[in-house]
Amino acid sequence: MKSVLLATTLLLSPVAALAAGAPAFDAARLSEHVKTLSSDAFEGRGPATAGETKTVDYIAKQMAAAGLEPGGDLKDGKRGWTQDVPLLRADIKGTPALSFTIAGTPQTLTQGNEIAVRAALTGQKQVSIKDAPLVFVGYGIDAPERQWDDFKGVDLKGKIMVVLVNDADFETGEGAFGGKAMTYYGRWTYKYEEAARQGAAGVLVIHETAPASYGWATVKSSNTNTMFDIVRENPTAEHTPLEGWIQRDEAVKLFQASGLDFEALKKEAQTRAFKPVPLKATMSADYAVESEIITSRNVVGRLTGATRPDETVIYSAHWDHLGVGQPDAKGDRIYNGAIDNATGTAALIEMGRAFAKAPRTERSIVFLAVTAEEKGLLGSEYYAANPLYPLAKTAGVINTDSLGVYGPARNFSSSGTAKLELIDALIAEGAKHGRSFSPDTHPESGGFYRSDHFPFAKRGVPAFSFESGNDLVNGGTARGEAIRKAYTKDKYHQPADEWSADWDLSGMTADLGMLYDLGRDLASSKTWPNWGADSEFRAARDESAAERK
Numbered sequence: 030m031k032s033v034l035l036a037t038t039l040l041l042s043p044v045a046a047l048a049a050g051a052p053a054f055d056a057a058r059l060s061e062h063v064k065t066l067s068s069d070a071f072e073g074r075g076p077a078t079a080g081e082t083k084t085v086d087y088i089a090k091q092m093a094a095a096g097l098e099p100g101g102d103l104k105d106g107k108r109g110w111t112q113d114v115p116l117l118r119a120d121i122k123g124t125p126a127l128s129f130t131i132a133g134t135p136q137t138l139t140q141g142n143e144i145a146v147r148a149a150l151t152g153q154k155q156v157s158i159k160d161a162p163l164v165f166v167g168y169g170i171d172a173p174e175r176q177w178d179d180f181k182g183v184d185l186k187g188k189i190m191v192v193l194v195n196d197a198d199f200e201t202g203e204g205a206f207g208g209k210a211m212t213y214y215g216r217w218t219y220k221y222e223e224a225a226r227q228g229a230a231g232v233l234v235i236h237e238t239a240p241a242s243y244g245w246a247t248v249k250s251s252n253t254n255t256m257f258d259i260v261r262e263n264p265t266a267e268h269t270p271l272e273g274w275i276q277r278d279e280a281v282k283l284f285q286a287s288g289l290d291f292e293a294l295k296k297e298a299q300t301r302a303f304k305p306v307p308l309k310a311t312m313s314a315d316y317a318v319e320s321e322i323i324t325s326r327n328v329v330g331r332l333t334g335a336t337r338p339d340e341t342v343i344y345s346a347h348w349d350h351l352g353v354g355q356p357d358a359k360g361d362r363i364y365n366g367a368i369d370n371a372t373g374t375a376a377l378i379e380m381g382r383a384f385a386k387a388p389r390t391e392r393s394i395v396f397l398a399v400t401a402e403e404k405g406l407l408g409s410e411y412y413a414a415n416p417l418y419p420l421a422k423t424a425g426v427i428n429t430d431s432l433g434v435y436g437p438a439r440n441f442s443s444s445g446t447a448k449l450e451l452i453d454a455l456i457a458e459g460a461k462h463g464r465s466f467s468p469d470t471h472p473e474s475g476g477f478y479r480s481d482h483f484p485f486a487k488r489g490v491p492a493f494s495f496e497s498g499n500d501l502v503n504g505g506t507a508r509g510e511a512i513r514k515a516y517t518k519d520k521y522h523q524p525a526d527e528w529s530a531d532w533d534l535s536g537m538t539a540d541l542g543m544l545y546d547l548g549r550d551l552a553s554s555k556t557w558p559n560w561g562a563d564s565e566f567r568a569a570r571d572e573s574a575a576e577r578k
Contacts, residue, residue, distance in 0.1 A: 051542035051549075052383045056534035062091070062375030064528045066348075067367035074366060075352020076257060076325040076401045077118055084348050085111060085326050088398050091378045092330035096385030100331025100395055100417065111326040114400055114411045116257045117264070118323045119148035125316035129279075130160060131286045131309070138279075141355055144233075145252040146273035149318045151264045156271060156318060160311040161230050162188045163283065167298030167305070168197050169223055169232070170214045175205045176301060180227060183305045189231040189271065189312050190224050191280065195240035197299040199473055205301065210446045210472030215240075217274075218405060218478075224269045231271025231312070235280040242474030246357075247522040248274045250364065254354040257404035259411055260322060271314055283310050325349075325400040327408050329417065330381050334393040334552070340577075341418045342552040343395045343426045344380050344544075345409065345481050346373030347402030351522060361524035368516070368526055373429035374398055376541055383545055390552035392424060402430075402481055403522075409481035413488055420485070421573035424551050425451045425558055426492035427544055428482040435512055436533040438498025440467040441540065445477020448561030451491040451551075458547045462539070470499065470510075489569025491558040497540055 065071070065087065072080035089110035093099075101109045125146060127138040138144045149156050167179040169192035177197075196215035198206040206212050213219050217234050224232035238244050252273060261267060284291040287309040297303050328348065334340065350366025365371075381396040395418060399408030413420065441464055443452060456466040469476060477483065480494035499509030520526040551558070557577060560567040 051545040052386065054379055054383065054538040054541045056538050059375045059379055059534050059537060060528075060532065062378055063367055063371040066371040066374055067365040067526075067528045069363050069365070073352040073354075073364040074348060074350045075255065076116065076349050076404070077323040078352055080352060081325060081349070081400070085328055088328045088348060088374065088378065092328070092381055092396065095330075095378060095382035097330030097332060097381045097396060100329040101327070102417070108331070110330070111328055112412065112417060114325045114327055114408055115260045116323055116325050116401060116407060117150060117152065117260055117320060119150055119256045119318055119320040121146070121148045122317040122319050125314065128313050129163075129283065130311045130313065131283070135313075141249045141253050143279045144273055144275050145249050146271060146314065147252045148256045148320070149270050150256055150258040150268045150272075151270055152320060153270060154318055154320070156314055156316055158189075158230055158271060158312065158314045160313055163191050163308040163310050163312055164188050165191045165284075165294065165306045165308055167303045168193050168195070168214070169220045170196065171223060172205075172214055177205050179298070179303060179305070181304050185224075185227045185229040187230050189233060190227070190229045191233050191235065191283070191308065192220050193240070193295060193298060194234050194237060195473065195475070199240045201299060204299070210469075211475035211478070213478055216475050216478050221269070221272050222267055224272075225265060225267055229269050231269050231273075231314070234274045235277055236274045237277050240473070242471065243517055243521055245276060250351055250354055250522045251403070254351055257325075257401050257407055259407050283308050286310060325408070327400055327412055328398040330396040332381075332384055332389065332394045334391050335389040336391045338393045339419075339422055340392040341395055341423045342390075342392055342548055343397055343423060343485075344377055344548060345397040345399060345426055345428045346370055346377040346430060347400070347408065347481055348374045348398045349400050349403055349408070351403055357524045359524075364522065364524050365527045367528040368434060369431045369521065370402070371528070372432040372434065372537065376429045376432055376537065380541060380545060380548075383541075384549070387549075390549060391554075392552040393418070394548065394552050399481055406481055406484055410484040413484035413490075419576065420488055420490050421576035423485070423490050424556070426482050426485045426490055427548055428480055428492065428494040429544070430480050430494055432540060433497030433536045434529075434532040434534060435501060435509075435536065437502045437536040437539050438464070438500050438509065439502060440465045440498035440500040441543070442467045442469055442496040442498065443493045444480055444496055445469055446472050447477060447486070447493070447566075448564055449491050449493070450558040450560075452493055454551070454558065455493070455547055458543055458550070461546070462543045464498065464543065467498065467500070469496070486566050487569075489560075489566050489571075489573060491560065491570070495540065495544060497536060501536075
């Protein structure tokens with residue numbers, strides 16, 4: 030009985046706070062949204078599939094039923110429910126022929142096993158690489174402002190870069206990149222971009238679970254499915270013909286065959302003195318690529334502000350997942366994406382319902398469900414580059430992605446360690462709800478650059494991605510971290526990410542109550558939150574100040 034009373038006492042604080050301001054969110058309705066969106070009928074919600082059509086229709090109908098106005102593209106003077114997002118879609122046709130040649134002996138590589146190669150996003154129809162030299166370039170970083178250059182003038186044209194994931198501070202926790210928290214230089218997206226700038230024929234990222242923050246199953250599913258990119262005028266400026274990952278064990282073999290010690294070279298790569306090292310091996314690749322320009326859609330609901338409708342607060346979440354792809358050990362090919370991110374999409378719909386039932390705020394509120402997050406934040410990138418409502422007059426963005434389904438938490442967090450006044454407001458709001466803020470416990474995973482707030486942030490808009498707490502009322506941080514690790518290992522970006530009737534969504538309803546109060550305060554105010562004085566995003570926000578006068 031004492032343990033039950035203790036749990037009840039711990040729950041009183043967020044519940045009491047909810048009663049004071051935010052409406053009560055319905056856990057059963059949230060669960061039903063997640064169950065529907067992550068069902069096999071939605072085929073993993075892949076962009077430009079039948080699953081997209083069902084998903085977009087469902088979200089739009091639910092937003093309308095919740096009382097929102099359509100907030101998407103203008104057509105014939107009227108807003109629709111969607112924003113068109115043109116994308117390049119690419120698939121490898123058939124089975125790619127991939128091999129290393131070591132000491133004159135070709136060694137076949139199996140797609141999805143030793144290696145995971147993406148369909149080319151350069152627009153080309155065939156990738157044919159014959160005996161391209163492999164060059165180890167450390168972390169593959171060129172950062173003049175940090176006095177860091179992994180390339181040292183080496184010509185990489187026609188060669189394939191072999192790079193480490195994350196950045197040079199991951200293992201030491203200190204150094205040129207500011208410590209344990211991953212910088213953008215640690216993201217695989219940066220490494221692909223840098224390979225293109227270096228003129229390389231391709232790039233292979235060495236997979237290691239800890240610095241990547243996910244296992245090989247995630248790499249396999251994310252890279253061997255249909256690939257997407259925004260439509261670019263010059264795609265070869267951003268992409269090399271071959272982009273992919275290799276298993277760490279395969280990299281170790283390559284190094285050994287070259288008379289090199291992988292771990293020793295990795296330590297060298299963590300210093301400014303590192304120089305590229307040619308490997309005594311080459312790579313060949315041959316595969317056809319089917320590519321076309323398709324149109325996916327963001328779904329946009331809106332509530333027009335009562336007195337300053339030209340000013341906006343955005344709630345966002347991505348609706349997409351990985352669709353139908355490589356089968357898991359059980360033969361399941363549907364990547365349902367229940368937690369990632371049917372939970373955030375359900376939250377977005379119900380947040381809209383709560384605001385629609387309440388008196389209008391002074392500023393307008395947009396509820397933005399974006400496409401193609403799993404393909405590189407493409408839906409949010411497109412919106413931020415082509416905003417339906419001016420970014421200069423967007424007061425803030427609150428993103429929800431992969432919310433907690435295992436009961437209430439004493440704490441909460443946000444991805445990354447960026448300093449901004451909107452986070453200060455979130456912390457203050459959390460205190461009112463009896464919850465404490467915990468800085469990102471895994472900043473080395475680069476979460477700040479992996480969620481849909483980032484395209485807004487890099488353009489100066491105050492934005493963050495909310496993370497449910499890990500200090501669970503039932504089980505504390507020990508249980509919370511165990512759940513996180515098990516999810517990352519066994520479910521993240523895998524078919525096993527499915528809805529469960531056993532979930533406890535009372536934690537999610539508490540999260541939404543807090544985020545509702547935060548957004549309502551912002552949408553009812555005249556304040557314009559900014560970034561910290563030393564933030565790389567501050568200048569862009571300051572430059573837009575004149576547009577708000």
